[in-house]
Amino acid sequence: MSSPNFSATCPLPISQYPHVLMAHGGGGRLMHRLLEDVFGKAFSNPLLDTRHDSAQFNVPLGRLAMTTDSYVVRPIFFPGGDIGSMAVHGTVNDLAMSGARPLYLSSAFIIEEGLPMETLWRVVCSMRDAAKKCGVQIITGDTKVVDKGKGDGLFINTTGLGVLAHSLNIAPQNVQPGDAVIVSGDLGRHGMAIMAVREGLEFESQIESDSAAVHEPVLELIKAGVEIHCLRDLTRGGLASALNEIAEAAGVKIAIEQNAVPVRADVSAACEILGLDVLHVANEGRFVAFVPAQEVESALAILRRHEVSENAVVIGRLVEKAAPLVTVKSTLGVSRILDMPSGEQLPRIC
Amino acid sequence: MKFLDEYRDAELAQKFAQEIHRITTKPWKIMEVCGGQTHAIVKYGIDELLPKQIELIHGPGCPVCVTPLEVIDQALEIAARPGVIFTSFGDMLRVPGSTTDLLSVKAQGGDVRIIYSPLDAVKIAEQNPAKEVVFFGVGFETTAPATAMAIYQAAQKGLKNFSMLISHVLVPPAIEALMSSPNCQVQAFLAAGHVCAVMGYEEYFPLAKKYRVPIVVTGFEPLDVLHGILLTVQQLESGRAEVENQYVRAVSRAGNQSAQDLVKKVFQVVPRKWRGIGEIPQSGLGLNEAYSAFDAAKKFKLTDRCVDEPAECVAGLILQGLKKPHECPVFGTRCTPEHPFGATMVSSEGACAAYYRYRRQGAKEMVVAS
Numbered sequence: 001m002s003s004p005n006f007s008a009t010c011p012l013p014i015s016q017y018p019h020v021l022m023a024h025g026g027g028g029r030l031m032h033r034l035l036e037d038v039f040g041k042a043f044s045n046p047l048l049d050t051r052h053d054s055a056q057f058n059v060p061l062g063r064l065a066m067t068t069d070s071y072v073v074r075p076i077f078f079p080g081g082d083i084g085s086m087a088v089h090g091t092v093n094d095l096a097m098s099g100a101r102p103l104y105l106s107s108a109f110i111i112e113e114g115l116p117m118e119t120l121w122r123v124v125c126s127m128r129d130a131a132k133k134c135g136v137q138i139i140t141g142d143t144k145v146v147d148k149g150k151g152d153g154l155f156i157n158t159t160g161l162g163v164l165a166h167s168l169n170i171a172p173q174n175v176q177p178g179d180a181v182i183v184s185g186d187l188g189r190h191g192m193a194i195m196a197v198r199e200g201l202e203f204e205s206q207i208e209s210d211s212a213a214v215h216e217p218v219l220e221l222i223k224a225g226v227e228i229h230c231l232r233d234l235t236r237g238g239l240a241s242a243l244n245e246i247a248e249a250a251g252v253k254i255a256i257e258q259n260a261v262p263v264r265a266d267v268s269a270a271c272e273i274l275g276l277d278v279l280h281v282a283n284e285g286r287f288v289a290f291v292p293a294q295e296v297e298s299a300l301a302i303l304r305r306h307e308v309s310e311n312a313v314v315i316g317r318l319v320e321k322a323a324p325l326v327t328v329k330s331t332l333g334v335s336r337i338l339d340m341p342s343g344e345q346l347p348r349i350c
Numbered sequence: 351m352k353f354l355d356e357y358r359d360a361e362l363a364q365k366f367a368q369e370i371h372r373i374t375t376k377p378w379k380i381m382e383v384c385g386g387q388t389h390a391i392v393k394y395g396i397d398e399l400l401p402k403q404i405e406l407i408h409g410p411g412c413p414v415c416v417t418p419l420e421v422i423d424q425a426l427e428i429a430a431r432p433g434v435i436f437t438s439f440g441d442m443l444r445v446p447g448s449t450t451d452l453l454s455v456k457a458q459g460g461d462v463r464i465i466y467s468p469l470d471a472v473k474i475a476e477q478n479p480a481k482e483v484v485f486f487g488v489g490f491e492t493t494a495p496a497t498a499m500a501i502y503q504a505a506q507k508g509l510k511n512f513s514m515l516i517s518h519v520l521v522p523p524a525i526e527a528l529m530s531s532p533n534c535q536v537q538a539f540l541a542a543g544h545v546c547a548v549m550g551y552e553e554y555f556p557l558a559k560k561y562r563v564p565i566v567v568t569g570f571e572p573l574d575v576l577h578g579i580l581l582t583v584q585q586l587e588s589g590r591a592e593v594e595n596q597y598v599r600a601v602s603r604a605g606n607q608s609a610q611d612l613v614k615k616v617f618q619v620v621p622r623k624w625r626g627i628g629e630i631p632q633s634g635l636g637l638n639e640a641y642s643a644f645d646a647a648k649k650f651k652l653t654d655r656c657v658d659e660p661a662e663c664v665a666g667l668i669l670q671g672l673k674k675p676h677e678c679p680v681f682g683t684r685c686t687p688e689h690p691f692g693a694t695m696v697s698s699e700g701a702c703a704a705y706y707r708y709r710r711q712g713a714k715e716m717v718v719a720s
Binding site for chain 1: 358364392394395398706
């Protein structure tokens with residue numbers, strides 16, 4: 001039943017029901033058709049095709065990495081991505097942050113009654129394409145339909161499993177004084193893309209999300225023997241939250257320079273207009289790496305070979321073991337504390 | 351970024367700073383009125399470039415901070431009602447009233463929405479004729495024209511389901527109140543550039559003359575602020591007390607006439623209570639008689655109330671420049687942006703929040719010590 005070459009524009013396999021009904025989650029014939037014709041068709045692979053309650057597979061010797069994440073982004077489709085591709089990228093990236101090669105994903109869908117079947121199909125096709133590109137298989141899943149008004153269209157949870165083929169200890173506790181802090185690309189695009197769509201803000205150029213999988217450059221760093229001390233993907237809370245979490249976990253002082261942080265002009269302008277600090281804005285395809293100073297050049301050379309991290313750059317360093325603190329040197333050369341955002345980013349009045 | 355990076359140039363900033371160092375011979379206390387300037391000063395570390403003799407006092411120009419507790423409580427009461435869509439600028443949502451905040455009201459089912467322009471609230475009212483749509487109209491002269499335009503449009507469209515809870519405030523009466531206080535230590539003002547972009551700066555001449563204070567209309571980028579400080583110190587050192595305009599690229603002496611006309615059409619000047627300071631005569635804008643049908647306080651028959659501030663909060667003294675945030679005993683310990691005691695800790699433009707975000711070291715040591 002697999003059709004290897006259908007694209008995101010391929011026809012919707014369930015035509016008689018233009019919207020998802022409660023019955024599609026009811027365990028009967030309609031649900032069976034949804035699972036077969038939508039999920040089964042899109043995600044087809046030998047492990048999923050067994051249609052067993054649980055997928056069974058052999059694992060290579062060594063350590064495994066496992067992670068889970070839920071995706072509730074609104075709108076479902078946004079410039080540069082959608083909830084489906086994000087649900088693959090986000091979980092693949094979480095695995096990559098421990099240096100794992102991602103192998104398998106689960107996917108659980110919580111669908112609000114009335115969601116257009118077309119929308120679901122587009123999301124599923126996007127997940128399929130993203131998984132294929134990342135070299136991972138979706139091998140098990142679940143579908144629930146909730147009453148109209150009890151969900152926000154569509155929520156997706158993915159759990160990821162990966163293998164660790166290295167002996168590094170990639171963890172916040174492993175960062176060392178003198179480590180360089182590398183960021184893998186420009187910041188803030190995902191958060192500003194979502195905010196522009198959600199709030200109907202129109203800028204001259206459309207800002208596209210940076211949603212992407214970052215495991216390939218990470219795996220190449222490991223393969224090349226770069227001594228990575230810590231990796232952290234930059235999601236909600238942006239760079240500021242990631243660095244503060246590491247500073248807290250390791251008991252260290254981290255210092256970065258505002259001028260070194262890559263930010264695209266349109267993102268920077270949008271942040272100015274809304275009064276947001278780009279260091280607090282969300283990303284979905286960016287990470288920071290802590291590596292010893294002598295490894296910086298080789299690390300940057302490898303990262304820059306990959307499109308997703310072609311703008312990788314050193315933005316600061318780990319100063320010392322100390323009370324947890326992150327500082328940023330302003331464009332005027334004066335240092336200040338870089339704090340975590342205290343909650344949701346709220347645009348200022350004036 | 352074009353038109354911004356030019357005003358953040360480190361070399362030029364150093365030159366301004368060196369010139370300020372060169373001419374400063376005595377201690378001076380300068381108040382930046384606007385919260386946006388406070389934010390820039392702390393974020394860029396501008397005060398650290400200045401000579402020790404120059405003390406910047408953070409003024410009351412943060413609209414979120416000076417909105418009185420009573421009005422926040424009124425907003426909370428309206429927002430919690432069924433059938434109401436309550437719209438507000440983002441940073442009002444976290445401001446604590448006496449019991450809760452708008453974010454919590456939203457979590458409990460209130461329809462509270464962040465908007466970027468009051469005109470969006472008018473659109474929401476048009477799209478939801480069965481709901482009462484209320485906009486929380488706060489801010490200085492800067493935001494007043496947009497609020498006025500929303501009221502004007504709603505009236506033109508004959509909208510019956512739109513109203514505003516208004517707590518607009520005016521800068522010159524606040525400067526007057528500060529200067530006439532016997533405790534006042536302020537020797538010069540950086541006036542708020544964007545307020546003056548709307549209003550011009552005619553109103554400041556009598557103030558400069560009466561209180562013999564230099565008033566320099568100043569922008570918000572680091573070089574603007576440093577330039578404004580330089581002009582102020584030049585005046586102070588030479589014994590002048592004049593009104594000067596640093597922010598010439600945005601501000602003209604007469605201001606934006608159409609914006610002022612619109613404000614006059616819709617609003618009248620009223621007495622207004624400022625959080626932490628108290629009532630200042632003729633310091634606010636309220637809807638005039640012709641537009642009173644859009645007054646949410648009247649529409650929802652809200653009663654006047656009086657609420658006490660938490661006793662430990664020194665926001666009032668901070669807003670008057672009599673204390674610095676880190677001189678407060680609860681700053682950074684029990685009072686944080688997550689659990690703010692007073693509004694100066696809530697808004698990112700509030701002096702306490704700015705200090706907490708950017709230079710908490712003192713507070714951290716206190717945490718460790720306790």
